Amino acid sequence: MAQDSDHNYRENLAASLTKIEEIFGVQLKYEPKLVEGKSLDYAYWRIRQGNLEVSLTAVLAPFDLTFFKEDASHYTIKPFQYHKKSRSAAEEQLDFLASTYHNLEEWENRKALLKACIMEALALEALPAAPNNAPIVNERKIFEGYSVENIALEVLPGIFTTGSIYRPFPLGENLPIVIMPNGHFGQGRYRESQQIRSATLARMGAVVVGYDLFAWGESLLQFDSEDHHLAAAHSLQTWNGIQWIDYLTALPETDPQRVGITGGSGGGSQTMLLSAIDDRITVSVPTVMLSSHFSGGCPCESGKPIHLCGGGTNNAEIAAMTAPRPLLIISDGGDWTHSVPELELPYIRRIYGFYDQEDLLINSHFSQEGHDYGFSKRQAMYPFMAKHLGLNPQSLLNQLGQVAEDNITILSEQDLQVFGADGSLLPAHAVQGREALFELLEGN
Incomplete structure (x- = not known):
């Protein structure tokens, strides 16, 4: 090992990783550019014999690098991403969280703490009041x-x-509600699969709304697509969901005691979040999103520090805040939800057990499928919504x-x-652009 004049045992990062491979008998995979030109003081002294992951953390963290375990002897090194962690790190966090509550009272205390912190992190109570203006409604189209x-x-x-908004026709009365926050699938609420599940649920007797993401769809009349990546999108999309519930529960034909929510991918993030903070939601179906090791890579899912609440949380604990209301987790083998049956589900089931309501928690796992809200996943959702929304x-x-x-x-x-x-029907007083948005939010 080379020493500099200050005896700091300085060594380049590539050599340090090779030393770790030799000591622990593992293979580390990484792109050479990640380590090129990087060195650190006391490099080999950071390696703790007998603890590979502590050693990797000590060597990689100064460069904002992290690692992911592929199997017992293979690890991949990547740039640090705040919304991703290794499965082993997720297991450790879930074990720790589970050790902090052992009964219903302790869990309810934790849940209340998380809810208050999430609301504060999103700054929803600091938003300007929603105007009491009549909604803009187009002519209703009638189909079969x-x-x-x-x-x-x-x-x-x-x-x-x-x-x-999709409604049964003929209309009827005392109808349950389903809100569908959109994910990042192409075409948003215009997507064929979105229209299919909206229309099908309406035919089954629900009043359904699918709505645009912030700075997607018709929101692009007010904001640029890049504005979707503002942290403010996290707050605004959550606020939008609350406003849709407000509106739909006030309609004369709906039953405000029966409110379902389902969305896929980023819409699944909103499904979990809204279910956690809005008790009006009575049935929740997050689809292809729930994971303890991935919190969503878009600022509209994790731009506000909700996952730092309570000393640190994750989407499995946030989803568990739905308990004891009915919760269907739809997962698959082709994305970050692959671990749900073995990792997240047992953790959440334990919390449902505090209420003696384990039967209200279901997982439909499609091990051979990927990241979508396709036919098979819809076929899992329909009967669950039917059962719990009537x-x-x-x-x-x-x-x-x-x-x-x-x-x-x-x-x-x-x-x-x-x-x-x-876009000619957009009201003249509509806010235009991020600067005007910031001025509105900061001026409140």
């Missing part, structure tokens, strides 16, 4: 067994959330016992736009 109308709510002065799928069942998705009219983006294809 359901209707669709496009609607915009002014959720902050000059800021709108836009969506499409929907009627019987008339839609096919010979295989599946909920048929036939005879649904897939509308164009233009047909689903509130403000028109050219």
Whole structure:
């Protein structure tokens, strides 16, 4: 080992990693550019014999690098990403969290602490009051067994959330509600699969809304697509979801005691978050998102420090805050939800056990599938929503016992736009751009 004049035992990072490989008998995989030109003082002294992961952390952390365990003898080194951790680190955190509450009272105390902190982190109570302006509503379109109308709510002065509401036709009364926060799938609420599940749930007897992400869809009339990556998007999307619940529960045809929520990917993040902080939600189905080692790579999912609450939390604990309300976790083998059956589900089931309500927690895992809200995942969601919201799928069942998705009219983006294809119906007082948004938020 080379020593500098100050006897700091300085060594380059590549050599330090080679030394770790030799000592622990493992292989470390990384791109050479990650270690090129990097060295650190007391490099070999940072290696703790008998503890590989502590050694890797000590050597890598000064360069904002981290590691992921692939198997017992192979590790991958990558740039540090705050929203990702290794599975072993997630297991350690879940074990620690579980050790801090042993009964219902201790869990309820933890839940209350988390909820208060999440609300503070999102700064929802500091937002300007929603204007008491009438929503902007387009003409209702009637189809076979359901209707669709496009609607915009002014959720902050000059800021709108836009969506499409699907209702049973004929309408009926005392109808349950399902809100569908969008994820980062292409086309957002215009996506065919989104329209299919919205229309199908409406045919089963629910009033359903799918709404745009912040700085997606018609929100692009007010903001640039890059603005979706503002941390403020985390707060605004959560606020939008709350406002949609406010609006739908006040309709004369709905039952405010039956409110379901489901979304995939980033919409799954919103599903877990809204279920944790809004007790009006009675049934929750986060899809292809729940993980203890991934908290969402978009600022709209983790831009505000909600995962630092309570000394540190993760999406498994946030999802567990839904307890004892019915919770269906839809997961698959092709993304970060691959570990749900073995890792996150037992942890959450223990919390449901505090309420003696383990039967209200279900996991539908599709080990051979990937990151989507496709047919099989929808077929898992429909009966769960039907059971816990009092929907009627019987008339839609096919010979295989599946909920048929036939005879649904897939509308164009233009047909689903509130403000028109050219945006000409956007109100003149609408806020334009991030600077105006910041001025609104900071001026409150």
